[in-house]
Amino acid sequence: MKEANEPQETRVRALEIASLTRDFGEFHALKNISWSVDEGDWWGIIGPNGSGKSTLLHLLSGVDHPTSGNVLVYGKRVSSYGRKELSRLVAVLQQEGLPPVGYTVREVVEMGRFPHQDWFGREKVDKEKGMDPGIITDRVLERLDLTDLSDRSLDRLSGGQRQRVALAKVMVQEPQILLLDEPTTYLDLRYQLEFMELLAEWRRETGVTIISVLHDLNLTAQFCDDLLVLKDGMVEGLGASSELLTEERIRHVYGVEPVMLPHPDSGVPQLLLRRSARDVSGQGERLE
Numbered sequence: 529m530k531e532a533n534e535p536q537e538t539r540v541r542a543l544e545i546a547s548l549t550r551d552f553g554e555f556h557a558l559k560n561i562s563w564s565v566d567e568g569d570w571w572g573i574i575g576p577n578g579s580g581k582s583t584l585l586h587l588l589s590g591v592d593h594p595t596s597g598n599v600l601v602y603g604k605r606v607s608s609y610g611r612k613e614l615s616r617l618v619a620v621l622q623q624e625g626l627p628p629v630g631y632t633v634r635e636v637v638e639m640g641r642f643p644h645q646d647w648f649g650r651e652k653v654d655k656e657k658g659m660d661p662g663i664i665t666d667r668v669l670e671r672l673d674l675t676d677l678s679d680r681s682l683d684r685l686s687g688g689q690r691q692r693v694a695l696a697k698v699m700v701q702e703p704q705i706l707l708l709d710e711p712t713t714y715l716d717l718r719y720q721l722e723f724m725e726l727l728a729e730w731r732r733e734t735g736v737t738i739i740s741v742l743h744d745l746n747l748t749a750q751f752c753d754d755l756l757v758l759k760d761g762m763v764e765g766l767g768a769s770s771e772l773l774t775e776e777r778i779r780h781v782y783g784v785e786p787v788m789l790p791h792p793d794s795g796v797p798q799l800l801l802r803r804s805a806r807d808v809s810g811q812g813e814r815l816e
């Protein structure tokens with residue numbers, strides 16, 4: 529994981545893209561994006577609807593291919609990895625992590641070990657960690673408070689519980705890089721925070737690299753060290769979240785009137801929105 533005083537040369541480059549573009553017919557969804565991510569970093573990708581965030585994640589995970597430019601994962605083109613090999617390095621967690629199918633929680637979480645298994649579904653015990661794969665699953669289930677639900681079918685869980693199962697599945701996958709596409713959208717406030725704290729804890733313990741697309745800029749500011757800001761498929765800002773989240777940039781990128789205030793605990797920028805001048809009294813258009 530990144531330490532504040534760590535010299536630059538000891539850092540390993542987890543992801544690198546240069547002059548990346550993605551066209552859909554005549555439409556340029558991503559234009560000339562260059563960016564690099566060091567191992568252990570936590571980056572947020574932010575930007576308005578349609579700015580290219582999901583398109584970029586699809587290119588990073590190798591499920592889609594750029595029109596021009598390259599995506600390098602640990603120095604190798606993403607397209608040159610075999611499917612299992614890439615799954616051992618990169619995991620993706622979507623907005624709706626899992627469909628409500630009839631598997632049990634344990635079965636779904638165990639599917640996360642697939643990239644580590646051979647043709648027959650067998651897995652070697654990791655000599656270095658001395659850890660049995662079954663134990664990894666048990667630990668993750670316990671850690672995410674899912675042990676009591678482990679025999680419950682997925683279609684009998686709430687949206688928040690299902691999202692925790694999705695996280696458990698990617699945790700047992702033990703990836704080096706985790707890509708998250710709006711994973712907290714359907715979670716209530718408490719679960720949003722809990723979900724982000726779990727990620728932060730996982731990162732502290734393993735040094736996993738995280739790239740998350742989030743619409744909630746306040747959560748983003750609290751958890752992501754760095755930001756890639758997209759607008760109309762172009763990079764509008766790249767660097768430390770505390771420096772990038774300014775009133776001017778939010779106004780320019782999102783077309784809203786923001787007020788940025790420092791968080792009372794950490795000082796990181798937090799966002800309030802101004803209503804339009806007409807309604808500034810807070811009364812709106814009252815129906816008498």
Ligand SMILES: Nc1ncnc2c1ncn2[C@@H]1O[C@H](COP(=O)(O)OP(=O)(O)OP(=O)(O)O)[C@@H](O)[C@H]1O
Nearest residue numbers: 552555556557575576577578579580581582583584
């Ligand atoms: N398969 C496709 N074919 C054509 N256009 C596409 C395709 N996929 C995405 N686009 C377009 O590319 C642009 C970027 O889409 P993308 O889904 O990456 O945006 P986003 O920033 O993730 O948006 P949101 O915040 O709404 O999820 C949009 O204008 C979208 O309509």
